[in-house]
Amino acid sequence: MTEKDPRDGLVDHLPALRAFALSLTRNSATADDMVQDTVVKAWTNIEKFKPGTNMRAWLFTILRNTYYSRRRKMNREVADVDGVFTASLSVKPDHDGRMQLNDFKKAFETLPDEQREALILVGASGFSYEEAAGMCGVAVGTIKSRANRGRSKLAELLELGKEGPVELTDQATMAVVAGAGNGLQ
Amino acid sequence: MATGKDEDAARIEEIIDQNLKLVYSDLVQDELPDRFKDLLAVLKAQDAGGKAQK
Numbered sequence: 001m002t003e004k005d006p007r008d009g010l011v012d013h014l015p016a017l018r019a020f021a022l023s024l025t026r027n028s029a030t031a032d033d034m035v036q037d038t039v040v041k042a043w044t045n046i047e048k049f050k051p052g053t054n055m056r057a058w059l060f061t062i063l064r065n066t067y068y069s070r071r072r073k074m075n076r077e078v079a080d081v082d083g084v085f086t087a088s089l090s091v092k093p094d095h096d097g098r099m100q101l102n103d104f105k106k107a108f109e110t111l112p113d114e115q116r117e118a119l120i121l122v123g124a125s126g127f128s129y130e131e132a133a134g135m136c137g138v139a140v141g142t143i144k145s146r147a148n149r150g151r152s153k154l155a156e157l158l159e160l161g162k163e164g165p166v167e168l169t170d171q172a173t174m175a176v177v178a179g180a181g182n183g184l185q
Numbered sequence: 186m187a188t189g190k191d192e193d194a195a196r197i198e199e200i201i202d203q204n205l206k207l208v209y210s211d212l213v214q215d216e217l218p219d220r221f222k223d224l225l226a227v228l229k230a231q232d233a234g235g236k237a238q239k
Binding site: 007015040 | 193194196197198200201202204205206207208209210212213214215217218220221222224225228229
């Protein structure tokens with residue numbers, strides 16, 4: 001009997017890995033290079049992956065380490081940003097949600113790397129604060145603080161809640177808020 | 186009132202996270218370039234070649 005090769009599972013994580021790379025680099029060419037580096041590293045170091053643990057978290061960790069190592073070498077925080085968020089928009093527009101989602105993406109692109117990373121990991125990818133902290137090699141409180149600072153900055157840039165009730169951006173958001181129940185008039 | 190402010194803050198956080206999820210799922214649904222499938226095929230072939238030589 002042969003044991004299942006964990007490398008066979010790599011392909012399933014590629015779309016999420018690439019999305020994370022795009023979020024970090026904000027440049028599609030750089031993101032694809034990072035994904036390629038990550039895949040090669042994962043493939044050749046597969047014995048370091050512990051079966052039964054979260055492969056996606058392992059791959060994201062390799063990718064982010066590759067990214068920050070490259071950033072250190074280049075000695076600058078911001079690589080070429082090619083507006084990858086605003087360019088690749090396939091979300092179906094809900095009323096005027098498309099326009100507002102674009103505003104959101106533009107604002108998101110301006111956040112520092114560490115805040116974008118924290119928000120993507122815990123706000124979008126569904127990792128817990130503990131998992132994200134482990135992946136980033138920092139304390140849980142640091143991830144919470146980065147995510148909160150990122151959210152505050154986004155709220156400020158998008159002028160959320162500045163005047164009166166918080167503006168709703170699309171149907172999905174409205175559904176979430178409606179689900180939350182109280183507080184809305 | 187503090188409670189109202191807390192509710193506002195919680196609502197803003199929900200809106201931001203919901204938008205984050207939309208942005209992220211948009212990127213995840215992006216078509217994967219062929220180079221990655223090609224890369225995996227090359228890595229697999231290299232491994233198979235290496236094992237065959239052993």
